[in-house]
Amino acid sequence: MLTPLRKGSDYHHGDLRDAVIRVARDLVASEGVSSLGIRRVALRVNVTPAALYRHFESLEQLRGEVSGRVRNEMAEMMILAREKVGPATLSKTRSRARFAAIGDAYVAYARKFPRLFEIAFLTCDALPETGESLAWRTLEESLEELIKSGLLERRKSLKAATLAWSSIHGLASLVASQTISNKEYPLFRKSVLDGVQDAVFAR
Amino acid sequence: MLTPLRKGSDYHHGDLRDAVIRVARDLVASEGVSSLGIRRVALRVNVTPAALYRHFESLEQLRGEVSGRVRNEMAEMMILAREKVGPATLSKTRSRARFAAIGDAYVAYARKFPRLFEIAFLTCDALPETGESLAWRTLEESLEELIKSGLLERRKSLKAATLAWSSIHGLASLVASQTISNKEYPLFRKSVLDGVQDAVFAR
DNA sequence: TAATAATGTAAACAATGTTAACACCTCTGC
DNA sequence: GCAGAGGTGTTAACATTGTTTACATTATTA
Incomplete structure (x- = not known):
């Protein structure tokens, strides 16, 4: 306490x-x-x-407030995980690892707190006015790192962001809703991570 | 009536x-x-x-029953959309179009009935015992078509399925929860569809 | 056709979201 | 310092909810 x-x-x-x-x-x-x-x-x-x-004003609004707080919490976890692999440099492997870290943190959160992940993305009539989400900005930062270290062309950056978010979010959502079990998870994880990296990193 | x-x-x-x-x-x-x-x-x-x-037994169980019915409804929409492009043949373009159709139907449903999509994937304590979902079987069928028409290697099939489902589901989920707006949707859609096709179809 | 199971109703219960009227605390302007 | 005003809590009530129990009606079957 x-x-x-x-x-x-x-x-x-x-x-x-x-x-x-x-x-x-x-x-x-x-x-x-x-x-x-x-x-x-x-x-x-x-x-x-x-x-x-x-x-x-109402229970509905409280729910919205919790939803917003959880979304922030998620983003903070992502940032923390990214810092844990080491500070940003121009190293290719470094920025690549930092990019992977935020994706992993996203789905790790959904696995650890499925009920919180659920409320974070519930359609909410009364959600607090939030501009661009912290998570999205975090993703953009990581993509910027990838560009600067020569791993990603700038013109592909937006497309990479949207695909990465969609697939990672889908994986997280399927796990949180128990649509895919813990046993199936490793396969899904590998497919999604590989797919994202293939699409993001020019070959 | x-x-x-x-x-x-x-x-x-x-x-x-x-x-x-x-x-x-x-x-x-x-x-x-x-x-x-x-x-x-x-x-x-x-x-x-x-x-x-x-x-x-309870409201909770009724919710689960509705959830199950909606998941079936979604799968039926997917099958319908696939049939609409034409019957299965060994044609590459045909099977490719049929594959795209089920993905499109998935997210189209989420856009049209966001509240139903929401209940379909709520964590439910009392959900009716459902074996493998109809939607998943439908996806597997389409991948089988892709294999037979020479567009997909069998050994890549499972990976393709998991990636496709995750990213399509993520897109649908982000749309249904209004996390991405109607204005942003076209970009997300293109990124995800391209990404899936790049990953699924050998180059 | 009589007994039994299935399926509806009626009335009650505790718990819920919400509101209105009141009490206390904290601060500001004199 | 202190009077009042606005903020923040309490108390008590209300309508509505999920759920249960006892009973009524219909359907089925021996």
Whole structure:
């Protein structure tokens, strides 16, 4: 327990809104999106249900907020994984490995937190206005590295980005929804990764 | 109205179970998966809520049943689209067109019925025992055609199938969840289709 | 035709999202 | 310092939901 949710006998919470989203995220992660509810979250945050309506218009909006937070979390995981292989250089193998890392992190997240991945891409009537996603920008950065290290022609870059995202996302989605099992996964993984690399890297 | 839901003053319905799934499907299609409810469906079928529990254990199971029906519906659309380009022959262009048709039908369905596509791939605790999916078998058939017409080596066939499905599914999923807009769609579509064809067809 | 199973209804239950009226806390302007 | 105003929590209620239990009606079968 990092910080107590309520400091002593405070009437005010201090930072409800954020605590609510955090707890909601954890609830979805462990019990699924259909278990996310105003009252259940309120209980865990040790607050009255009505209090949540000071910070969220509806359950639907809270769901959207969780969805947005998860998408950011995913992107941060991707960035972390990329940094872990080493800082960006002009080395071909380096930038190639960094590119592979973000794709791997994407589907690794879906495998580790399938319920979170699910809520991240649910059609949401009330999603927080997000410009270009962090994940997409991260992908673009990696492609830029590939261009600078001479592995990718600039004119092919956009096409590479869209194909890479689609196939990686498809793999992640099929895994998260258990449409493909853990046993089938390695084959799918190899096919997709090879396919993406074949398409991205000029031969 | 094709068939009246209740024949005259019948106490018994005749074929509730099926009528329920049909109505549930339409409800999801028009108002989204979170609007699917026992009472709402019961009302539309002109039946008491408790009646549904003679045919389904829970709302969760009904959701699973709808999900299964939609997956079948998708596969039927794919088969229909494939037949529409013409019967299977050994012609290279023919089998190639038939292969493209099923991929196009897949994402076309997701574009036309995003809410149905969504429920089709929701993680479902109670999904009806389905062996190999009809869609997957349809894909395998098309790959077999490609092999027989000399466009694809048999040893590459499984890899081709997994890559094709992942990327097409990813494209469909990103479209259905509105992660990519209608404006961005054409570019994504071209990238994915080209990428799949490059990977599938030996060069 | 009488018993039995299948399938519907009626009424109740606890739990849910949401709202309105009220209480407390914190801050600003004098 | 302090009065009031706005922000943030509580309490109590409401309509609606999934689900169960007891009962009524129809269909099936021996």
